[in-house]
Amino acid sequence: MDIQILQQPDSAIAKVTMNAQEELIAEAGTMVAMSDFINVSTTLRQGKGGGVLGGLKRMMAGESLFLSVFRCYQPDGEIFLAPRFLGDIIVYEMTGKELVVQSGSYLACASGVNIELGFQGLKSLFSGESVFWLNITGFGPVILSSFGGIYEIDVDGEYIVDTGHIVAFEKTLDFKISKAGSSLLGSFLGGEGLVCRFHGKGKIFCQTHNPGSFGSLIGLQLPPR
Numbered sequence: 001m002d003i004q005i006l007q008q009p010d011s012a013i014a015k016v017t018m019n020a021q022e023e024l025i026a027e028a029g030t031m032v033a034m035s036d037f038i039n040v041s042t043t044l045r046q047g048k049g050g051g052v053l054g055g056l057k058r059m060m061a062g063e064s065l066f067l068s069v070f071r072c073y074q075p076d077g078e079i080f081l082a083p084r085f086l087g088d089i090i091v092y093e094m095t096g097k098e099l100v101v102q103s104g105s106y107l108a109c110a111s112g113v114n115i116e117l118g119f120q121g122l123k124s125l126f127s128g129e130s131v132f133w134l135n136i137t138g139f140g141p142v143i144l145s146s147f148g149g150i151y152e153i154d155v156d157g158e159y160i161v162d163t164g165h166i167v168a169f170e171k172t173l174d175f176k177i178s179k180a181g182s183s184l185l186g187s188f189l190g191g192e193g194l195v196c197r198f199h200g201k202g203k204i205f206c207q208t209h210n211p212g213s214f215g216s217l218i219g220l221q222l223p224p225r
Contacts, residue, residue, distance in 0.1 A: 001110060003141055005089045009149040012089040014081045014107065018072035026081055026108035026143075028066045034079035039071045081108055083145030087207065090150055091141050098171035099136040101144060105167045110140030135171075144168055148209030158199045164210030170202035 001024070002017040013032065016024055028042065043066065070079055083089065084104070092099060094113050106115065116135040136142055144150075146167045153159060155173060163177070175196045198204060 001141065003091050003143065005091065009088040011086055012082075012145070014089050014091075014143050016079045016081065016108070018070070018077040018079065020073060020075050020077075022072050022077075023111040024070045024072075024079065024108055025111060025113075026068045026070065027106060028068050030081045030083065030107055031068060031070070032080040032082050034070065035072075035074075035077045037072070037074045038077045038079060039073065041069050041071075042066045043069050081143065083107055085145065085147040087146045087148050087209070088150040089143060089145050090152075090205065091143055092168070092205075093141055094136065094138050096137075096139060099142070099168055100171055101134040101136055101168040102166050103133065105144050105146060106134055106136075107143040107145045109136070109142040112140040113138040113142050136168075144205065146205075146207035148207050150205055150207050153204045153206060154202075155198055155204055156201045158197060159204065160195050160197050161204060161206055162195055162210070165206045165208070166196060167205040167207050169198065169204045172202035173198045173200040173204065175199070 001019065001022050004015045004017075006013050006015055018024060018038070031040070034040070089107065094109075109115070114137045116137065117133075144167060150167055153161075169175075175198045177194050178197050179194060
């Protein structure tokens with residue numbers, strides 16, 4: 001399986017070239033175009049993280065109930081995938097470690113990758129983000145999307161990230177929620193609010209735009225219903 005990311009960073013689209021008998025599992029509704037010999041089906045994904053319970057868990061994390069499964073029966077099958085938001089896409093290679101992904105950033109993965117609902121504790125709820133995130137495990141590529149550009153930060157020690165700008169982070173990192181400045185009032189008046197203070201060693205993937213802030217800004221411009 002070969003994955004190329006085109007049109008980066010503001011309108012990225014993933015071009016996946018599949019070999020015969022390979023399988024790609026994607027968020028429902030993300031397929032843009034594909035070769036006519038690729039078979040597509042809709043499933044709750046049986047096995048680990050699958051079934052009705054697995055689908056309901058994904059819904060709690062902001063993902064769709066169903067997943068689309070693309071199976072290629074000939075060499076060099078092509079499929080194009082695009083996220084819901086305008087933004088960037090990255091490919092993260094799973095090698096047995098665990099990756100925590102925020103709601104809405106999962107796009108697709110190989111069949112050897114498992115998707116589970118992860119509970120990050122009440123600290124996520126207090127941060128203004130979803131209390132449920134996705135825990136990604138297994139082996140193979142996983143495709144993640146962001147709102148705006150996406151960039152990688154290597155952490156060795158401590159690092160601070162605004163809660164609305166997190167796409168994913170490696171589970172070798174832990175975090176706690178705290179105020180951005182010396183005082184809570186000053187943090188909110190300065191527009192920063194609460195932040196995630198990561199500690200440990202691993203990678204964080206961040207997005208340049210905050211979906212919540214963008215939605216609030218657009219909402220103020222809409223006429224009353």
